Amino acid sequence: MGSFRLTKMSLRNLGRKPATRPYPQQPARYTPRTKGHIVNNIELCILCSICQKRCPATALTVNKAQGTWTINPFSCVQCGTCVRVCPKKSLRMQPEYTAAAAQMHDCTLVKPEPALDGERSLGSERPQRSERLPGSERPQRKPRPERPSRIGC
């Protein structure tokens, strides 16, 4: 039985840098594998909706008719199941966490070319005007972001 058993370690701590970091004054540190948020390369996505069926948090909604893939990043629990089951490997997990926001919002990506028939090569041109049915509207285009960002989408 003795006393002051922890004093040596405490005094050593005085000489070292603190083990804690003042976040958010100093930015968070991530590893390459950190599960932060999901991004989708919409050009590769075939809107098969396997990811929606397998999501345990029901955070994904895929609408093949409208060509949209929606994720609610605040419902997502970053389990990575969607990334693993995606047949075209268009889904990826990025390290940064979703930023805090005052209101939950969805993040929707729109498939650039409407799926008219069969396969379509990636990044191909829009179909010719003559191929469209008369009177059909061009689908609304959301401005595509440069690269998926952390806030909103």
Next chain:
Amino acid sequence: MTAVSFAFGLVAFGLLAPVLGCLLTGADRIITARLQGRVGPPLLQPLYDVLKLLAKEKRQLQPFQGFYILLALILAILAGAIFFAGGNLLVVVFLISLSTLFFIIAAYSARSPFAELGAEREIIQVLSYEPMIILMPAFFFMVTGSFDVSRALSLELPPITQIPLIFVGLLFVLTTKLRKSPFDLSFSHHAHQELVKGITTEMSGRTLALVEITHWYETVLFLGYAALFFVWGSPFALVIGLLAALAIYFLEIIIDNSFARVKWQAMLGWSWLVTVFCAVFSVLSVLVVKNYFL
């Protein structure tokens, strides 16, 4: 101590002690954090805490609780003023005891089970340190011939040279008075404990802010007790006393971080053992020195 010196002491202590206490408490938190490997809060965090508490809504279970705490604060200020004006040490000791008693009554008045248990533990704490704290003026009288604190400034040698064991005893109970492990049974500043927040469980808002300010005044006063042992009739005495007080405070922080909280039986037993030991041997040494060497 004259009326003028008392008035001067009241104003000086009343205004300077909370500043000093706040800085000491803030430094305590930063040093504790660094000892534990953390960064720690800003230095003025205790001030921010008190300001926040003062701004809170008034919620009291019992209307007199705030009044008792206010009395405790006023008595602590009076005690400190008398001490630093050079007044009677016995009066100081008893005024502080009365202040603690009002603190205990405030906790009992809330009639909540946690606060009652905390108050009971506070009473046991008082029992454990009172003997030593009362012996301190008695030995001071043996060494200087008067209970007046101002007599320390006309000594030839600092009291520590004649009653070192009483200083050791005082250090032992200072841990209890400053509310640090291993003897922080009733109200600990940080660690989680089974009594939620012990004696201050039912205190919030303005009342809790006054408790914190009382703690600042008491810290300065108790460090004054310790510094008294290092003061004598030399121009450097006050500087040495101040440095001694700061060193003792640092030592208390290290002790706080090296011990778990013990149960009340151990605290009571050890405190009385140390008190009796230091008293007996100090009496013997003082009598021996007086009879054979003077």
Next chain:
Amino acid sequence: MAKHTVIPFGPQHPVLPEPLHLDLVLEDERVVEAIPQVGFIHRGLEKLVEKRDFQTFVNITERICGICSFGHSLGYSQTIENLMGVEVPPRAEVLRVIWHELSRVHSHLLWLGLLADAFGFENLFMQCWRLRERILDIFERTTGGRVILSACNVGGVNQDITNEDLRGIVHILEGLVDEYNELVNTFLTDSSVANRLRGVGYLSKDQARDFCTVGPFARASGIAEDIRSYGYGGYGLLSAFEPVVAEEGDGYARCKVRALEVLQSIQIIKELVEKIPDGELSVRVKGSPVAGSVAVSRLEQPRGECFYYAKGNGSKYLSRFRIRTPTAQNVAGMVHTLQGCDFADVPLNILTIDPCISCTER
């Protein structure tokens, strides 16, 4: 006639890690009776199994509890693999054991910190958790999550740890051992800690057996039972495994058992890293459990023996999934130790069973 006060301990209490309610009947500072009440964190997760694909459900089992997270996903996966007759590749089995043993190290370090906090030794609490951060960093680098790993799935594991990374992990663990030994020394030999731990919550070997206690709680009273000795999964590769047992039966013994189990886990990880085979990481599980099939599985979680039961009904939703957690088993013993103890010992008695109320109530 002494006055009886009734103190409501919990569900919110700074010293409890999880919500548990106890009505403590006190006489001055002595507990005369303790009446427990659970149910504050019941989320109906066992009912949710009827609504989630059995392969996706593994992500829900790992969220039953934050501390034994990987253990539950492992137990669930093992049960479904038993149910459907799936053979897990050997490398996956060893990786699972490595993660589970790391999970045990982090859980025991967390518990040691909470114990120190309960008896007012805040510094020791911070040091234990500072060491625990290194384990959480290992988790983040290998799986991407610090607490919820999402590493286990039905049929194997989700990602690999390269052999070089495995050696790096062993290196980190070895670097931890010196500081860890200082902490264990404080727990076991410091006088103020001994004042709080010795003789607290004594349970004799017969009483422990009568109350059917499991895990370190039982091993501290001399019962040498550990599911890992049966050599399931990756544990079969170990050359020898002896459970850590203590005889004193009080809080001190339970602290000693858990402190030594950390060192034992580090040894297990070291041995397995040398013996890990190469191979696949998981097998694809197709189809659904056959109607009427049942399977059970046992696992030695950090808190004790955990028992899993699954029943299939032919669809991709299970008809029943039940977990009997170690804390649920130990609550009876805990209530017994609370009778007649000092009030200052109440948090210690509760903590020495390592209560994981989230697991108990799911």
